Amino acid sequence: MPVIFEKRIMKNVRAVSGRTWIAVCVLLLFAAVSLFCGCARSKDADVFLTSEDFAEETGCDEAAYEKKAETETDREKEASLLVVHICGAVTNPGVYTLPEGSRVADALEAAGGFTPNAATDARNLAEYAADGSMIRIPTKQEAKEQQQNAESVQSGGSQSRDLDDGLVNINLAGTDILMTLPGIGQSRAEAIIAYRTEHGAFASIEDIMRVSGIKKASFDKLKDRITVR
DSSP states (O other): OOHHHHHHHHHHHHHHHHHHHHHHHHHHHHHHHHHHHHHHHHHHHHHSOOHHHHHHHHSOOHHHHHHHHHHHHHHHHHHTEEEEEEEESBSSOEEEEEETTOBHHHHHHHTTOBOTTBOTTSSOTTSBOOTTOEEEEOBHHHHHHHHHHHHHHHTTOOOTTSEETTEEETTTOOHHHHTTSTTOOHHHHHHHHHHHHHHOSOSSGGGGGGSTTOOHHHHHHHTTTEEOO
């Protein structure tokens, strides 16, 4: 074979091989770009999961997905609410649901405000309302009697009314009687007397939890043994 002809053949072979490698590289680059875009779309699909996607992936129908979302929303709402029972000298006594962080004044407003014979200064209206608590607004006559009874005890008056039907009246009882209650030692008995001296008579037995050191667990032991009548 002539040398010139052989050189031409080799030149054509190299030219074809070069074009082939370029085509292969282009195809590989296109495949890599397609794979990257496909992953990106898949990632976006995971982020924006629709109710149809949820149903397809979990086997649940769309209604179940929506019910699950509503249940979670309801739980969040319940966690930010509190329920109180407001009674006594208010226009519409009853159980009310209030936003978390509400004050006694908010509960009073929900119940329609004071009645004309209410002792408007008997409760601290700026106090935070506690979930599950009873807020009792006394009448003017009730507040007056409670104050007189408390003053009588403080002035050394008779303790014959410390007990009411076998229950300890926390508005009247002295230290010795209070110390007969479970979990009440001398320091807590004195704290109860100091509280009612400063703030006035207790409007309900639950109010004893306002005394420092008496929490829900202590109150549960006392509630069947005390009264404010």
